[in-house]
Amino acid sequence: xxxxxxxxxxxxxxxxxxxxxxxxxxxxxxxxxxxxxxxxxxxxxxxxxxxxxxxxxxxxxxxxxxxxxxxxxxxxxxxxxxxxxxxxxxxxxxxxxxxxxxxxxxxxxxxxxxxxxxxxxxxxxxxxxxxxxxxxxxxxxxxxxxxxxxxxxxxxxxxxxxxxxxxxxxxxxxxx
Numbered sequence: 295x296x297x298x299x300x301x302x303x304x305x306x307x308x309x310x311x312x313x314x315x316x317x318x319x320x321x322x323x324x325x326x327x328x329x330x331x332x333x334x335x336x337x338x339x340x341x342x343x344x345x346x347x348x349x350x351x352x353x354x355x356x357x358x359x360x361x362x363x364x365x366x367x368x369x370x371x372x373x374x375x376x377x378x379x380x381x382x383x384x385x386x387x388x389x390x391x392x393x394x395x396x397x398x399x400x401x402x403x404x405x406x407x408x409x410x411x412x413x414x415x416x417x418x419x420x421x422x423x424x425x426x427x428x429x430x431x432x433x434x435x436x437x438x439x440x441x442x443x444x445x446x447x448x449x450x451x452x453x454x455x456x457x458x459x460x461x462x463x464x465x466x467x468x469x470x
Contacts, residue, residue: 295390295423301332301436302367307444308455314377314395315367316422322368325395325420327377329440335380335393336436339429342382342391346426351389353426363435375418391429395420 296316303310312332315324346353378398385392397417424432444453449463 295425295428298363298368299422299424299428299432300363300367301335301432301439303439303442304367304371307442308453310443312439313367313371313373314420315371316420317368322370323374323420324367324371325375325377326373327380327395329443331377331380332436333440335382336433336440338382339391339433342384343426343429343433346384351426353389363431364438374420377420378417385423388423390423390425393420393422393424395422 296318298315298317300315301312302315303312305311310329312327312329313324314327314332315322317323375397377395379394379396381394381396383392383394384390396419399417444455446452447454447459447461447463450461452459452461
């Protein structure tokens with residue numbers, strides 16, 4: 295289990311790079327991913343936590359007033375790889391969540407065709423095991439990170455740049 299597992303960004307809204315970062319002692323592992331992947335991961339974790347809470351897992355209950363981790367990503371931020379696939383699991387013996395982030399490869403379309411985890415030259419993998427309480431803190435931070443981006447256009451939902459954007463709902467006219 296890492297000491298810290300968070301989602302974070304580098305850069306200004308509209309130009310941000312998203313990362314998952316795990317720290318264990320002095321070892322920091324950062325993998326790059328898309329904003330939509332962070333949002334999907336946070337949503338899926340929340341659903342999984344709700345199910346665990348229904349099943350009576352003590353650690354899964356929502357913590358009142360939980361703020362979570364607000365510190366910046368750990369330095370150095372060296373991208374180990376870009377994430378293609380994320381998967382979640384639950385270890386019933388240790389009562390830990392398991393996240394696997396697999397490297398984006400050029401043959402993502404041919405996925406499922408002969409997957410062999412034993413291959414040495416297969417895609418890189420980041421596997422993180424963490425408690426349900428740590429997952430709650432991860433979700434709280436991820437929601438804040440996602441909300442810190444550009445505000446959405448009230449008409450089409452696309453991100454607004456400071457100078458506005460060409461809104462498809464306004465037939466390409468600039469919306470400020």
